Amino acid sequence: MRRGFMRRMAGFALLIVVLLVLVVVGLSSLVGSLWxxxxxxxxxxxxxxxxxxxxxxxxxxxxxxxxxxxxLIEASARVEAGxxxxxxxxxxxxxxxxxxxxxxxxxxxLAEGDEQRRRLLAEVSHELRTPLTVIQGxxxxxxxxxxxxDHEHLERIQAETRRLEHLIEDLRTLSLTDTGALQxxxxxSDLGAxxxxxxxxxxxxxxxxxxxxxxxxxxxxxxLELDPQRMHQVVANLVSNALRHTPAGREMVVAVAASAxxxxxxxxxxxxxxxxxxxxxxxxxxxxxxxxxxxxxxxxIVRDLVAAHGGTVELASEEGSGTTVTVRLPV
Numbered sequence: 001m002r003r004g005f006m007r008r009m010a011g012f013a014l015l016i017v018v019l020l021v022l023v024v025v026g027l028s029s030l031v032g033s034l035w036x037x038x039x040x041x042x043x044x045x046x047x048x049x050x051x052x053x054x055x056x057x058x059x060x061x062x063x064x065x066x067x068x069x070x071x072l073i074e075a076s077a078r079v080e081a082g083x084x085x086x087x088x089x090x091x092x093x094x095x096x097x098x099x100x101x102x103x104x105x106x107x108x109x110l111a112e113g114d115e116q117r118r119r120l121l122a123e124v125s126h127e128l129r130t131p132l133t134v135i136q137g138x139x140x141x142x143x144x145x146x147x148x149x150d151h152e153h154l155e156r157i158q159a160e161t162r163r164l165e166h167l168i169e170d171l172r173t174l175s176l177t178d179t180g181a182l183q184x185x186x187x188x189s190d191l192g193a194x195x196x197x198x199x200x201x202x203x204x205x206x207x208x209x210x211x212x213x214x215x216x217x218x219x220x221x222x223x224l225e226l227d228p229q230r231m232h233q234v235v236a237n238l239v240s241n242a243l244r245h246t247p248a249g250r251e252m253v254v255a256v257a258a259s260a261x262x263x264x265x266x267x268x269x270x271x272x273x274x275x276x277x278x279x280x281x282x283x284x285x286x287x288x289x290x291x292x293x294x295x296x297x298x299x300x301i302v303r304d305l306v307a308a309h310g311g312t313v314e315l316a317s318e319e320g321s322g323t324t325v326t327v328r329l330p331v
Contacts, residue, residue: 068092072103085111116285123286127167131160170297173233174285177304184227184308191263191329192217192256194228198235199254202243210248213239217256222331224263230305237298238267238325245323246271258331262311265327274317282315302327 071088078086086107090100135157141147176182199215206213235254242252250270257264274282285300299315306313306327317323 068096068100072100075103075107079107079110084114120285124171127286128164131163131167134160167297170301173301174297174304177308182304182308184230186225186227188223189226189228189231190221190223191226191231191265192219192221194226194231195235195254195256195265198232199239201236202239206243206252209243209246211243211246212251213243213254214251215254217254218258221256221258221263224329224331226309226329231309234302234305234327235265235267237302238265238327241298242267242269242271242323242325245269250322261331263329263331265329266324268322268324270322273319273321273323275319279315279317279323282317283313299325 068088068091075086075088084107087104088100090097090104092100138147138153138157142149142153147153173182195217196215199213203213239252239254246252246269252267252269255264255266255268257266283299283303285297302325303313306329309329311327311329313328314326315323316326
């Protein structure tokens with residue numbers, strides 16, 4: 001593709017030179033017939049020099065412009081062939097350099113998207129395989145008579161089934177937000193009431209873990225146009241994540257407050273905290289610390305759902321001092 005393009009451009013440049021030569025011959029004849037004498041004899045030489053200068057300028061301009069364009073064509077063919085991430089040197093005129101920068105950025109995004117897709121497939125396969133292996137092993141053991149079909153083993157199957165259901169729902173939510181197909185059913189909602197309702201479902205788990213779980217939400221909060229179910233999911237994910245990292249005897253606080261032009265939802269724990277590197281990756285999909293038992297999707301879903309409501313989410317953490325996640329929603 002590149003060689004064919006360069007041949008066509010060279011032919012076009014040659015055509016321009018031939019046209020210039022014809023123009024020179026015509027002008028020389030005209031000037032010679034009009035002026036005559038010594039000046040008439042010099043006119044062709046002067047015009048020839050002018051044409052040479054113009055021709056050299058045209059050739060340099062073509063080379064400066066067409067060479068990087070040819071590289072772009074060749075790089076595009078490599079990307080089409082699957083060599084994602086191919087880069088070109090940014091050179092040539094300002095417009096060509098801008099085109100090269102745009103191509104490099106596009107190629108990088110394609111490579112990053114492909115890498116994320118591969119990693120997502122690998123992580124999803126791993127996360128699905130674990131509960132399926134437990135279910136399959138338990139059922140086969142029961143069929144072979146190794147395990148009794150009692151409450152304990154059936155409860156294990158049910159727990160792994162719920163884990164699968166939760167993972168599939170998380171993946172569905174991420175897919176909807178990625179494609180822009182997530183539909184929010186907004187209605188005037190009390191964020192404080194949503195927080196209290198979500199936290200109540202975790203009270204038995206918190207009591208069993210020896211963690212004090214408290215909600216702070218004044219009764220006079222302004223109502224927001226929210227999707228109550230999705231916002232309940234936000235609070236539940238934050239509380240679930242914080243509970244997993246809060247040791248017994250510690251406290252967790254879920255607070256809702258109003259400030260200038262926004263409502264803030266804060267989930268603060270007094271657990272082990274996170275390192276700076278861990279905090280930087282906290283919202284990455286499938287990222288999790290070594291001691292985490294989750295799939296690594298909770299905070300990513302929180303970020304996407306909050307963004308769908310027009311809000312933002314921030315995380316502050318320090319090792320040994322706990323973690324605070326703050327959701328900001330415009331009023």
